[in-house]
Structure formats: structure tokens, C-alpha cells
Amino acid sequence: MSAPNAAGWRPSLGAANDSAAPSPTxxxxxxxxxxxxxxxxxxxPGKCGxxxxxPELEPLPALGRHLRRQACPLPGLTEPETVRxxxxxxxxxxxxxxxxxxxGSCTMKHNPRLNEKVARLPGFADVHPLQPQQTVRGxxxxxxxxxxxxxxxxxxxGVAMTPKAGAHGxxxxxxxxxxxxxxxxxxxxxxxVPDSAHGxxxxxxxxxxxxxxxxxxxxxxxxxxxxxxxxxxxxxxxxMITNPNTCGLxxxxxxxxxxxxxxxxxxxxxxxxxxxxxxxxVRPGDLGVDAMHIxxxxxxxxxxxxxxxxxxxxxxxxxxxxxxxxxxTMRTAEGVTHLVEEEDAAAIVPGESFGSRSFGRMTAxxxxxxxxxxxxxxILSHGADGLRQVAEDAVLNANYVLRRVEDxxxxxxxxxxxxxxxxxxxxxxxxxxxxxxxxxxGLIDEGFHPMTVYFPLVVRGAMLVEPTETESRAGLDxxxxxxRSLAERAGRSDESLKSAPHLAPRRRLDExxxxxxxxxxxxxxxxxxx
Amino acid sequence: xxxxxxxxxxxxxxxxxxxxxxxxxxxQSQLGDITFVELPAVGQQVGKxxxxxxxxxxxxxxxxxxxxxxxVTDANQALADEPELxxxxxxxxxxxxxxxxxxxxxxGKLMDRAGYDAYVGGL
Numbered sequence: 001m002s003a004p005n006a007a008g009w010r011p012s013l014g015a016a017n018d019s020a021a022p023s024p025t026x027x028x029x030x031x032x033x034x035x036x037x038x039x040x041x042x043x044x045p046g047k048c049g050x051x052x053x054x055p056e057l058e059p060l061p062a063l064g065r066h067l068r069r070q071a072c073p074l075p076g077l078t079e080p081e082t083v084r085x086x087x088x089x090x091x092x093x094x095x096x097x098x099x100x101x102x103x104g105s106c107t108m109k110h111n112p113r114l115n116e117k118v119a120r121l122p123g124f125a126d127v128h129p130l131q132p133q134q135t136v137r138g139x140x141x142x143x144x145x146x147x148x149x150x151x152x153x154x155x156x157x158g159v160a161m162t163p164k165a166g167a168h169g170x171x172x173x174x175x176x177x178x179x180x181x182x183x184x185x186x187x188x189x190x191x192x193v194p195d196s197a198h199g200x201x202x203x204x205x206x207x208x209x210x211x212x213x214x215x216x217x218x219x220x221x222x223x224x225x226x227x228x229x230x231x232x233x234x235x236x237x238x239x240m241i242t243n244p245n246t247c248g249l250x251x252x253x254x255x256x257x258x259x260x261x262x263x264x265x266x267x268x269x270x271x272x273x274x275x276x277x278x279x280x281x282v283r284p285g286d287l288g289v290d291a292m293h294i295x296x297x298x299x300x301x302x303x304x305x306x307x308x309x310x311x312x313x314x315x316x317x318x319x320x321x322x323x324x325x326x327x328x329t330m331r332t333a334e335g336v337t338h339l340v341e342e343e344d345a346a347a348i349v350p351g352e353s354f355g356s357r358s359f360g361r362m363t364a365x366x367x368x369x370x371x372x373x374x375x376x377x378x379i380l381s382h383g384a385d386g387l388r389q390v391a392e393d394a395v396l397n398a399n400y401v402l403r404r405v406e407d408x409x410x411x412x413x414x415x416x417x418x419x420x421x422x423x424x425x426x427x428x429x430x431x432x433x434x435x436x437x438x439x440x441x442g443l444i445d446e447g448f449h450p451m452t453v454y455f456p457l458v459v460r461g462a463m464l465v466e467p468t469e470t471e472s473r474a475g476l477d478x479x480x481x482x483x484r485s486l487a488e489r490a491g492r493s494d495e496s497l498k499s500a501p502h503l504a505p506r507r508r509l510d511e512x513x514x515x516x517x518x519x520x521x522x523x524x525x526x527x528x529x530x
Numbered sequence: 531x532x533x534x535x536x537x538x539x540x541x542x543x544x545x546x547x548x549x550x551x552x553x554x555x556x557x558q559s560q561l562g563d564i565t566f567v568e569l570p571a572v573g574q575q576v577g578k579x580x581x582x583x584x585x586x587x588x589x590x591x592x593x594x595x596x597x598x599x600x601x602v603t604d605a606n607q608a609l610a611d612e613p614e615l616x617x618x619x620x621x622x623x624x625x626x627x628x629x630x631x632x633x634x635x636x637x638g639k640l641m642d643r644a645g646y647d648a649y650v651g652g653l
Contacts, residue, residue: 454589511588515565516613 033505036088040522043075049082073524092505094449096304100471100479104422104452104464105198105246107276107298114381115301115374124373129365133339140337143366144329146376147313150294153387154272155283156315158354160324162367166273169293169312170204170240172325172362176291176316177238177267178208179323179359186265188237194223195458196245198271210237217458221247221413221424228257232264238290242271244278244420246456247413248398248464258288267291267320275299276468277395277421280388290317296368299390300375311371322357327366330354339366393469394421397476401465404480408487409439412459421468427461434490434497436461441508442489444501446482534597534637535646541621542597542629544637549598552625553585553616556650561587564616569605570627576602578636583626585616594626598636604628 023029077085095101101108119125127136147159160176163169174191181188191210193202195217202212213231216224228239239261243251251257258268270284270292276299284292296302296311304310316324327341330349340349342361349356382390395418402423406414410429413419427436440450440463452464465483467476489497499508533543539557542549558564566586576582576596583594605627609615616624631637641649 457590512563512565515563515586515588 034088034091035505036085036092038522039077039082039085040075040524042081042085043077045076047076047078049077049079096470099448100467100475101449102451102465102467102479103449104248104424104466105273105455106304106452107273107295107421107466107468108304108470109276109298109301109468110470111301111303111374112378112381115377118377119370119373121373124369127369129369137337139369140329140339142372142376143369144331144337146372146379147329149376149379150313150315153279153283154289154292154294154315155285156289156292157285157318158316158321158324160314160316161328161372162325162361162363162365163293163312163314164363164368165297165310165312166198166271166293166295167200167204167312168362169295169314170200170269170271171208172312172314173269173291173293173316173320174204174208174210174238174240175325175359175362176314176320176323177269179357180267180320181237183323183357186234188235188266190236192228192231192236192239194228194239194241194245196221196223196247196249196251196456197240197242198246198273199455199457201240201242201269201271205240215239217247220416221245221249221458222416223251223253223257225253225257229260232260232266234265236261236264236266238267238269240269240271242274243284243287244274246464247416247458248419248422248424249413249416250278250420254287254289262288267317272315273298274421277391279391280384281391284315285317290320291315296371296375301378302371302374309368309371311368311375313367316354321354322352323359324355325360325362326355326358327361328355329366390469391421394467395419397467397469397471398423398465400473400476401467401480401483405483405487408484408491409463422464422466424456424459425463425465426459427463430461430487430490431493434493436463438490438497438500439463439483439486441500442486442497443482445503446486448479448482533643534640535643535649536595536597536640537649538595540594540597542637542640543625544631544634547631547634548603549600549629549631550625551594551597551627551629553594553620554646554650555620557592558617558620558624561585561592562589563587564613567606567609567613567616567626569607569609570602572602572605574602576600576629578633585626586613596629597640598629598631598633600629600632602627603630 028035096108096110123138127139133140143161147161150159160172163172189211190213191205192213192215193205194215205212215228215231218224239257241251241254243254245251261268267290268288270289272292272294275294279299291314293312293314296313297304302311326345327339329337330340331337340355345355345358379387398421399418402411402414402419405425409425411424412426413424436453440453443450453462455462455464501507531543531545533541535541535554539554540551541554542551564585564587568584570576570582576599578596578599580596581593582596585592585594606625
């Protein structure tokens with residue numbers, strides 16, 4: 001039997017503007033790229049997706065003044081109308097499952113489906129945080145095994161698993177630092193944050209009650225070590241370093257910095273958001289780091305944003321580990337994993353070991369269980385050698401992008417050596433009037449999600465591209481071809497680029513008006529009778 | 531009256547013992563469209579170099595540092611409704627706040643117009 005369709009025939013896609021098509025159509029000539037009204041505009045009064053009997057009981061008098069007196073203004077739709085509304089909206093979305101998502105600093109890597117399969121096993125998916133411990137030993141073992149891996153990969157002393165995302169982890173680390181100084185009777189007020197650190201770091205330090213002082217970056221995009229060392233003193237609680245930093249560069253002097261900070265009585269917080277670039281290659285514990293959060297939703301492939309919650313466990317040095325937050329898992333001598341809460345902390349945790357002088361609790365329960373199962377699945381399916389290759393491939397891909405584009409877009413730190421996991425460009429070389437925003441919007445027409453723009457702030461018109469290890473050579477080549485084409489269009493002052501995107505459901509939005517006069521709430525239009 | 535400039539792109543116009551502070555036209559051109567201005571409270575004590583105001587634009591949120599020490603005596607409330615004044619008229623009606631100077635000697639360390647223009651030219 002011959003193979004079907006051996007000639008490889010396929011129907012043609014058709015021109016974007018087919019003059020033989022009827023016009024205007026009910027879809028407004030958009031075919032299946034459907035315009036979608038707000039759900040409140042779609043709804044009709046009195047329509048409901050389910051039939052509910054009128055309640056026979058009187059409302060509880062205990063509700064008092066909280067009793068609702070007016071109808072709740074929910075939109076009236078049937079179930080299929082509701083499902084179609086959200087499914088249509090989802091078709092206008094862009095996701096890592098549709099194409100490359102080169103958002104620098106975000107590490108938008110593929111979420112392996114094996115993770116999802118394991119996370120959906122009933123023993124993991126259907127547990128409740130208030131179940132008796134003896135009925136969830138397997139889930140507790142997952143937390144403990146993931147903790148062991150994170151400790152081994154970072155070379156640290158212990159790990160606080162409960163923080164819910166990166167910035168929450170930063171806060172956890174800084175609260176440990178504060179508790180350690182409090183225990184020594186020291187009141188240190190200042191947290192040093194280099195310009196090359198993540199934007200959340202100064203916000204976290206301020207939230208934790210520290211006064212933030214920034215440390216300049218050098219011309220090559222790294223911390224000005226002399227300036228940092230000169231600022232150390234008895235009022236400095238510590239320093240927050242992002243390594244690799246937001247310029248995509250490894251902070252080579254981190255050991256020297258850490259030694260000096262320790263000598264001055266401070267602690268080193270490392271923002272581990274970029275751990276993807278060094279996992280399996282470098283252990284932060286060997287660099288003198290005292291606390292570092294690990295974004296499971298970056299390095300360990302658990303879903304981002306609408307796809308799932310983040311998770312930000314914090315690895316701690318021996319000096320900070322006693323102050324770790326509750327609750328945490330602990331193995332007994334018999335090898336049984338227990339969850340340690342306030343009431344048993346004093347009884348079973350030996351003095352000066354992990355959590356023995358806990359600063360308290362950051363979360364109601366154990367952390368993001370669904371992310372723990374996914375992250376452990378990713379780790380076990382890669383193994384130590386596979387994780388090392390993750391870092392190597394992510395760095396290789398970023399350098400490939402950097403070197404293939406640096407002749408058409410200014411790469412401010414290209415001369416500082418190889419980049420780590422992200423390639424940084426600037427709009428400094430574009431003609432007057434053409435900016436980073438034009439390149440980013442043009443990428444939408446090319447079929448890609450734009451890269452991170454205007455961050456880091458230390459670079460004019462920054463474009464931060466992080467391909468991750470997810471993209472193949474062929475995928476990278478398609479992205480690079482688009483980026484080069486856009487840079488060349490800007491280079492010859494192609495005015496059409498300034499109004500991109502032309503091929504998206506919405507054209508370029510007025511971001512200024514959106515920020516100055518945001519419309520955040522839908523209000524029913526006044527009827528003619530009013 | 532005389533006007534001084536900082537390396538952080540603030541200007542201060544001094545009339546007697548009160549200085550009016552804003553960001554320079556160069557600064558607004560680099561920030562892009564301004565969307566919100568957070569102003570200091572009247573009566574607030576500020577030190578030279580303290581972050582006392584924040585200017586949000588479509589690109590970034592930027593701290594504004596007080597060029598001098600003293601007490602805030604006034605803030606430009608018109609910016610609450612019209613932050614775009616900082617774009618259209620940064621060095622006149624787009625002023626941010628006024629400070630009663632506690633140490634007029636601090637002005638000596640700031641740049642004059644010619645010095646600032648040369649500084650911006652070198653960026």
C-alpha cells in the first residue's frame with residue numbers, strides 16, 4: 001500500500017486579503033479570529049445557566065447588616081455561552097505551548113507533560129493540607145525529597161519550602177537575616193542593592209524594614225566592587241545580589257564580596273531567579289551565599305502565571321537556617337518524614353538546627369504542593385547530568401542569539417565576554433524616532449511574543465531575550481531571522497514599524513492613556529429612559 | 531532668582547529662602563510619557579539627596595531626589611490630574627515641590643545652566 005498523500009499536497013492558506021470573499025461578513029471580516037464582547041455585554045437579564053428553586057428558608061438573621069439587599073449584578077448567560085466566551089478569549093492569548101516566549105528574566109521554559117501527569121495522580125492531587133499526617137506520608141516525602149535536591153544543587157545547609165514565589169522568598173530570606181541580627185542584639189538598618197539586581201529586591205528590602213542603598217554598576221555591567229566594599233560597616237545588614245545578574249552576566253567577584261560582607265557582620269542574599277543558567281555548574285553555597293530563593297516556576301519548569309502559582313523555596317546557610325519559617329518537614333531517625341509545626345517545634349527540633357529559632361510562619365500551610373510534585377518530577381526525569389545540560393543549553397542558546405544579532409542591534413555588554421542565559425540589546429543604534437517598543441510590537445506581527453523591554457533600567461531601551469533551553473536550533477533561527485528583519489526595517493526608517501502590530505486582534509494601544517486614565521470597572525451604560 | 535541643576539536631572543529655582551524643584555526637560559524626554567507623580571507631604575523634612583518624590587512613566591518609575599535640605603512647603607497638586615504637565619512644561623508649570631532651605635550653602639555644590647548643558651552633552 002502506498003503512503004497516503006505521497007505528493008505532500010495541502011490546501012493553500014489563501015491570501016490575507018482575498019478579494020473574492022464576501023464583505024462585509026457577520027464576523028466583521030475577521031473569519032475565525034473573532035471579536036469578543038465583554039461578558040457583561042453578552043449577558044441578558046434574567047438568563048441563567050442553571051435552574052435553582054426559590055429558597056424556602058428565610059435568610060439567617062445572624063447576617064444582620066451584611067444581608068444583601070440588592071440583586072448581585074452578575075451577567076446572565078447559559079453554560080455554553082459562558083464556555084464559548086472564555087474559549088474565544090483564550091484563542092487570542094499567546095502561550096509557551098504556541099511558540100517561543102523569549103521574556104528575559106522570566107525563564108519561560110516548556111512545562112513537560114510528565115510533570116502534569118504526576119501532579120494529577122490522586123495521591124498528590126486530592127490531598128488536603130489539614131489531613132492527618134499519617135494519611136499523607138507520600139506527599140510529605142515529596143516535599144522532603146525535593147528539599148534534599150535543592151540543598152544538594154545549591155550546596156546550602158537547609159531550605160524553607162513554604163514561600164509562594166520569588167519576592168515572597170526574598171522576604172523570607174531577609175526576615176531570616178533580620179532574625180539573625182536580632183539574636184545577636186544588633187540593629188542594622190541598611191540593605192545594599194546593586195543596580196544590576198532584580199527590580200523586586202529594593203522593594204523587598206523596604207518591605208522588610210530596611211533602608212535601601214543602591215550600588216552602581218561598572219561600565220561592563222557588573223557590581224562596582226570597590227564602591228560596595230567601601231560602603232560596608234556596622235549599619236549594613238547585608239547585600240542583595242542577583243547572580244547571574246539582570247545584564248545576563250555572572251558576578252565574578254561574588255566570593256570576594258561575600259567574604260567582605262561576612263567580615264563586616266552582614267549576610268549575603270542572592271536572588272536565584274536566574275539559577276537556570278548555573279544549575280548543576282555552580283553551587284551558591286560555595287560562593288558564600290547565606291540565603292537564596294529558587295523559582296520552581298523558572299528553573300524547575302513549573303507553570304507560570306495563569307498556568308499555575310509560583311513557588312519560591314529559600315535555601316539557607318548554616319548561620320541562617322535556625323531562623324527558618326514554620327512549618328517544615330523533618331525526617332526522624334527511623335526515616336519517617338514529619339511536618340513540624342509550632343506546637344512540636346520546641347519538643348523535637350534540636351537546638352541550633354534548622355528552624356529551632358524560627359522567626360514564625362509565612363504561609364498557612366506547607367507551600368505549593370502542586371508545584372513541588374512537578375519540580376521533583378522535572379528533577380528526577382533529568383537527573384544531575386540532565387540538569388547540568390539544562391544550564392549549558394540555556395547559556396548556549398542565549399549566546400547564539402547574542403552573536404547572531406549583535407551586528408544589527410547594539411549589544412551593550414557583548415564585549416564583557418559570553419553572556420549567561422539571556423542576551424541583552426539596546427535601541428541606542430536605531431535611527432532617531434525608532435525605539436525598543438517598535439521592535440517589540442513588530443515581533444507580534446512576526447508571530448512571536450515580544451522579549452522583556454526597558455529592563456534592566458541601566459541600559460537605554462533595553463531588550464532582554466531569554467530563549468531558555470526549550471528552543472531548538474531551527475526555532476532559534478526563525479526568531480533570529482525575525483529580529484534581524486525588524487532591526488533592518490528600523491535601520492532604514494521603515495515608518496510602518498511605528499504602527500505595528502498590524503496583524504494582531506488589537507493594534508498598538510495607547511499605553512499613556514491606559515496608565516493615566518485607566519478604565520478598571522465595567523459600568524452599565526445609562527439607558528435612554530434615565 | 532537663580533536656577534541650579536543636579537547630576538540626577540533635578541532643577542531648583544531659588545527665590546529668597548524657598549526653592550522650587552522639578553525634573554529637567556532632558557529627564558522628561560528620557561522618561562517618555564509621564565503617567566503619575568507621587569508628591570511629598572507639605573511639612574515633611576527632607577535631606578539633600580533624599581528620595582522625596584516618584585515620577586512614573588510608561589517606561590519606568592523614577593525617584594526624584596531633593597537637591598537641598600529643608601522643609602517641604604508646597605507641592606504641585608495640578609499634577610494629580612495633569613501629570614502630562616511634566617512632559618509639556620518640565621521646567622516651569624511642571625514643577626514638583628517647594629522646599630524652605632535649611633542650608634543655602636548646599637547650592638554651591640550644584641551646577642548652573644551652562645554646567646548642566648555640558649554634563650548632558652557628555653552623556
